[in-house]
Amino acid sequence: MRRKLVSCIVAITMCAGLVLSGCGNTKSETKSDSKDTATKTEAKAEELHVAIAANPPSLDPPTVNSNIVGGIGAHVYESLFAMNENYEPTPVLAESYEVSDDGMVYTIKLRQGVKFHNGKEMKADDVVASMNRWLENSAKANTLIGGSVFEKADDYTVTLKVNQASSDIIMILAGPIQFAAIYPSEVVEAATAEGISEYIGTGPYKVAEWKQDQYVKLERYEDYQASENASSGLAGKKNAVTDVIYFDVVTDAATRIAGVQSGQYDVAEEIPLDNYAELADNSAVKLNVEPGGTINLFLNTTEGIMANEKVRQAALASLNCEEILLAIYGNEDLYQVNAGWCNPTDAQWGTDAGKEYYNQKDTEKAKKLLEEAGYNNEKIVLVTTPDYPEMYNATLVVQEQLKQAGFNAEVEQYDFSTFMEHRADPKQFSMFITSNSYNMLPIQLSVLDKGWAGLDRQEVTDGITAIRSAASEEEAAKAWEDLQTFLYEYGAATVLGHYTGVVATGANVEGMEYLRFQIYWNTSVSE
């Protein structure tokens, strides 16, 4: 009797819960439409709340390779050049530039009257201090034009002396990742190993407050000297349409989604792809799908059994990239099967050269190659981190495909920091998967950096030189095709596919753009 009563009460409680939540949903649609829009009109017109997925480790873009740092930093700091919407380097704080006949000296004229957020005018001393620090601290800059030097010519002119003539120098200066932010010289001088401590730039917004783990609050900079050119990508006119932008740190994806649905956040970045279909049906939310980059498998070319090229080729032969991508993203709209390491839509660098080694789905070929290589069931270690679900899920599928081809594949999972240590040490991995954002130039790809996965081949050095010293864009593109083909032939790494990022906004958010980062200076919340 008592048992019956307990069951009865449990059933009633559950039903009540369901009814209660069901009622909530129905009511919310009407209520949010009427009451909330009214309050939003007053409050949200002046503030834009962007839910970001992680606390920025710093607000010093030149030293940190992080989309969150770059994304916030792009609103605060500016560089001499930046990419426009066609991915062309365009002057921002520079006014014009000239190159010497031998291509070794760049003379860059600065825009006059540009003021930092502390009221001081930007002059050559600030540019020289900032750019030389950038050359020293930005891994990408250091790799590409390390040893180059900026010098002051006069208050509004600087020179850049490069070590090697190359057609991509201005492109490198305009790169959005670890971008060359210009700070006042005194901020640069006061910087420590941990970065700058005053966040002063020339951008359309200034840092009003940074509450760690809570938010970064940006306010419109009233004395901002906008460029005369039309707004385009990260260059041109930047209208700080909304007075205040809050980058709210919301690490939990479910909370970001709930926040954009409830209207607390106007924008929610990094929406898990699992939620794509559900949110696509919600008329109160708009979804922006942006091309993100590639998800890649890196193979150990220097240590253990994987140093054998046939074993690496066996691994490539065994992969079914469609299966891997579908398992990660669950929706064909959210990925692209393509062998290229660069954005396939990039007219110069988008190529599928080497595609015969990509997505082979040939288990028999893999088994044969393993036999030829004398593979004796040695352990193949795939290191990964569950902190990045797409990397982790891809690793599990790849492990299964490798096992089917006869590999003794094991997955070792670590937290992100530990994973990074294993990734950088060829003694501690056989393979690993990471997702990497698109680079403006193929020579900036991590796969070509020997510190990334240990790939150290003359062909890579020669390929980079060929790209950089090419006489024309076509010649440079051909050199990159050859280098990409080499990566596949040598079995150094493979692209698994191209991913997209999903950003959700309220239906009343307008003007948001994207170029490597979400751009909010033209973004408003309509009334």
Next chain:
Amino acid sequence: MLSYIFKRILSLIPVMFVVSCVAFLIVYMIPGGPATALLGMEATTEQINALNAELGFDRPFLVQYADWIVNVLHGDWGDSYFLHQSVLAAIGEYFPPTLSLAVLAQVFSLVLSIPLGIIAAYKRGTAVDVAAVTASLVGTALPGFLLSMFLMLFFSVSHHWFPVAGYAGLEQGIGEHLKYLFVPALSLGIVQAAYITRMTRSSLLDVLYKSFIHTARAKGLKERKVILVYGLKNAAPVILTAVGQSFGSLITGTIVTETLFNIPGIGMLTISAINRRDVFVIQGVVLFVTLLYVLVNLAVDILYGIVDPRLQPGRK
């Protein structure tokens, strides 16, 4: 009583010393360092090693430990690499939200659990008792994050009564402060209430069948007075233990709730510090949380003696 308190405080020294060793050792042993987090995903090994050396993490373990412990004893718990402030300042900043959340959650839990426990004990075996026991079992078994999500959907997404996440300090007004804390505190409170309800019910049941209760009833005292004064007072030590444990766990274990609701408390600080290998913060938080837990327990022990003098230390 005073000497007991003094002895208990003295006994904290070896506890804290052991905890400091363990905390330091764990942080030393886990791979990765703040340099990895500071420099980002694509930093080279050379850059990471250089920054680690600059920060002093390439020195021998004992040298690092000795430096740290001497500094801690001098009141310098080190600086955070990410927060641009000292560890003590960071704890001072992150603790108030946790304390507010814990206090409010405890209020919710007491308001729910004590009456429910009393009624369940008084109405033992009836439908009310079964309902209370079932509810407390469900509350205990329900994963906290699931309950949090349910409450968030109901109160914030569906009805817009409270914000989904975030925090407003007391300086922004008590109303604003409570607005942000209500839902997370309620979810924590419900889970704690489940535990305290069971403890209240069982301890009260023990007491209600004692002879002095029968005597009180025989003397014609009103039932309300018998239960609330005689019953509850004698059941208080057990309930107090439960509340003490509950408060201890609330103040030191709100990591999931703080992360979910984006409340910048000690839980969030701990998780962030671990993720970014902010070593001095991790060590500082471990020391602080241990100290807090031990002090809450000490406070409960002292309260025992006040509530029931028979339980005073040293008393036979």
